[in-house]
Amino acid sequence: xxxxxxTFKNNRKLHVFLLFLILAFGFWMLIKLSRTYTSTVxxxxxxxxxxxxxxxxSEPESTVKVTLRAVGFTLLKxxxxxxxxxxxxxxxxxxxxxxxxxLSSNVLSSVNNSFSKSxxxxxxxxxxxxxxxxxxxxxxxxxxxxxxxxxxxxxLSGALEVEPEYITISGPQSVVDSVIYLTTKNxxxxxxxxxxxxxxxVVSNSKTSKxxxxxxxxxxxxxxxxxxxxxIEVPIKxxxxxxxYTIKTFPDKVNVVFQIGLSDxxxxxxxxxxxxxxxGIIESDGIDYLIPKVVGKPSFVTGVKVxxxxxxxxxxx
Numbered sequence: 083x084x085x086x087x088x089t090f091k092n093n094r095k096l097h098v099f100l101l102f103l104i105l106a107f108g109f110w111m112l113i114k115l116s117r118t119y120t121s122t123v124x125x126x127x128x129x130x131x132x133x134x135x136x137x138x139x140s141e142p143e144s145t146v147k148v149t150l151r152a153v154g155f156t157l158l159k160x161x162x163x164x165x166x167x168x169x170x171x172x173x174x175x176x177x178x179x180x181x182x183x184x185l186s187s188n189v190l191s192s193v194n195n196s197f198s199k200s201x202x203x204x205x206x207x208x209x210x211x212x213x214x215x216x217x218x219x220x221x222x223x224x225x226x227x228x229x230x231x232x233x234x235x236x237x238l239s240g241a242l243e244v245e246p247e248y249i250t251i252s253g254p255q256s257v258v259d260s261v262i263y264l265t266t267k268n269x270x271x272x273x274x275x276x277x278x279x280x281x282x283x284v285v286s287n288s289k290t291s292k293x294x295x296x297x298x299x300x301x302x303x304x305x306x307x308x309x310x311x312x313x314i315e316v317p318i319k320x321x322x323x324x325x326x327y328t329i330k331t332f333p334d335k336v337n338v339v340f341q342i343g344l345s346d347x348x349x350x351x352x353x354x355x356x357x358x359x360x361x362g363i364i365e366s367d368g369i370d371y372l373i374p375k376v377v378g379k380p381s382f383v384t385g386v387k388v389x390x391x392x393x394x395x396x397x398x399x
Contacts, residue, residue, distance in 0.1 A: 137214070226302050
């Protein structure tokens, strides 16, 4: 017998051995799975039949552990196919305020229906707790989360507009009451030199996932134009002067330097600005000069500064 025949004969013996081994294992598994066992499986819960005008205020127990007695084949099937059981809240009982409970035994019939050919031994936990409350609505302001980088020499003219500025949220009272404002997804735009007109989604997080929104998105609008520098001479006003004294400043006017859009360049004059010097800081800070500050200006100007930034003064009786 040559080497090739020996190899073929040895391979056939190996194949026969493996076949009998697989058959033996199969018969052993059939015997094992034909016996009765006790095992625990996880079951998902789906809550139904909520009382009128009530809704779940927080996430209740989503699963229970069910201990079953059944033959191995049945238990194996249950292990690989996760069940979902309907939990009716019709028979729930109030514990205190918005807290309710339901005995797990109340869902036993639903569990039995889901596990045919099995005996349900126990359900854990034995009591399901949940919170029921009113569903309410309110309007909430939307704060856009924007990062804007403008092209050199360009800037936003006026304020950004958000449409709608407020949206209505509805859901569990405890969640609605906790929401002060909503924000959008972050939007970063660069090299901006033209009008902004973007639609952005409102952010929903784990806290607000049970809420519904009157609008899922908002539109952000803003006028962008080329800005230039302009200077206007504005008279100084002094506050907190000592009683029986008048204050004369040197100079009596300062230059207010600012950036303004070309379309608004001629819309503005000194009456649109207010420059104040507070005499009170001389005593509190121990200085001998006044500091002019711009306390009133149009919303469409940016980069405002005062020249000079220190002012001499004279007290007169």
